[in-house]
Amino acid sequence: MSAQKQLYEGKAKIIYTTDNPEILLAYFKDDATAFNAQKRGSIAGKGEMNCTIAAYLFQLLEANGVPTHFIDCPAPGKMRVRALRILPLEVVVRNIAAGSLCQQTGLLVGTVLPQPLVEFFYKKDELGDPLLTRDRIMLLNLATPEQLDQLRSSALRINQILSDFFHQCGITLVDFKLEFGLDVQQQLLLADEISPDSCRLWDQAEADPDRRVMDKDRFRRDLGNVESAYQQVLERVQKGVEGRG
Numbered sequence: 001m002s003a004q005k006q007l008y009e010g011k012a013k014i015i016y017t018t019d020n021p022e023i024l025l026a027y028f029k030d031d032a033t034a035f036n037a038q039k040r041g042s043i044a045g046k047g048e049m050n051c052t053i054a055a056y057l058f059q060l061l062e063a064n065g066v067p068t069h070f071i072d073c074p075a076p077g078k079m080r081v082r083a084l085r086i087l088p089l090e091v092v093v094r095n096i097a098a099g100s101l102c103q104q105t106g107l108l109v110g111t112v113l114p115q116p117l118v119e120f121f122y123k124k125d126e127l128g129d130p131l132l133t134r135d136r137i138m139l140l141n142l143a144t145p146e147q148l149d150q151l152r153s154s155a156l157r158i159n160q161i162l163s164d165f166f167h168q169c170g171i172t173l174v175d176f177k178l179e180f181g182l183d184v185q186q187q188l189l190l191a192d193e194i195s196p197d198s199c200r201l202w203d204q205a206e207a208d209p210d211r212r213v214m215d216k217d218r219f220r221r222d223l224g225n226v227e228s229a230y231q232q233v234l235e236r237v238q239k240g241v242e243g244r245g
């Protein structure tokens with residue numbers, strides 16, 4: 001199965017059609033963007049690392065009963081996925097306050113939330129991906145009430161599985177962003193990627209607020225050692241998966 005026509009180029013991936021209309025091929029790029037693409041750069045080896053990390057995490061989720069778009073990785077940095085109609089929503093789950101939650105509420109970075117917080121953002125670059133309310137989601141027909149409830153419970157289940165797994169890897173899962181899509185049977189599947197680009201991951205062995213960062217915040221905030229942080233996540237995830245047998 002080879003790539004045919006380029007369907008879409010996003011900030012971190014290029015999506016190609018294949019000879020099977022139900023299957024797409026995702027090429028993970030080294031390009032990195034932040035602050036709605038106002039900051040641009042490249043992280044050497046990121047594409048291959050994120051693809052491998054995402055593949056491990058999708059398989060972990062599948063093994064725990066969470067349906068995802070993942071099929072396999074035919075080559076480094078390339079992932080075969082099921083073709084879906086992606087919902088224009090970013091589903092963010094937070095365990096610890098960071099990023100936009102702190103900017104918008106005044107909560108201090110690092111505040112442990114009493115329970116995981118699920119938030120929905122409108123996936124629309126030209127509007128700056130604004131925070132949505134349930135009523136706005138209904139108003140804009142972005143999801144049905146049933147789909148919204150399903151997104152929320154699925155996101156919380158994914159958070160449970162990933163938080164436990166990362167904890168075993170010595171990493172705190174602070175927050176992360178998910179995207180979902182519908183297949184032809186209108187089944188909701190987890191899509192996009194889960195990687196240090198889309199998660200905040202803090203090294204449990206580091207107390208220092210800058211040194212503990214193992215994710216794209218190293219790029220966003222010019223903390224340096226971005227590649228080695230991603231590599232460290234990859235190695236720990238790999239070990240964590242092998243440790244589970």
Ligand code: UDP
Pocket residue numbers: 035090092098099100101129175176177197198199200216
């Ligand atoms: N996130 C993402 N893509 C986006 C926006 C956020 O992957 O377009 C991730 C981000 O890496 C973090 C979580 O979602 O793990 C929450 O991000 P937040 O809302 O705090 O936004 P930020 O201030 O980081 O842009």
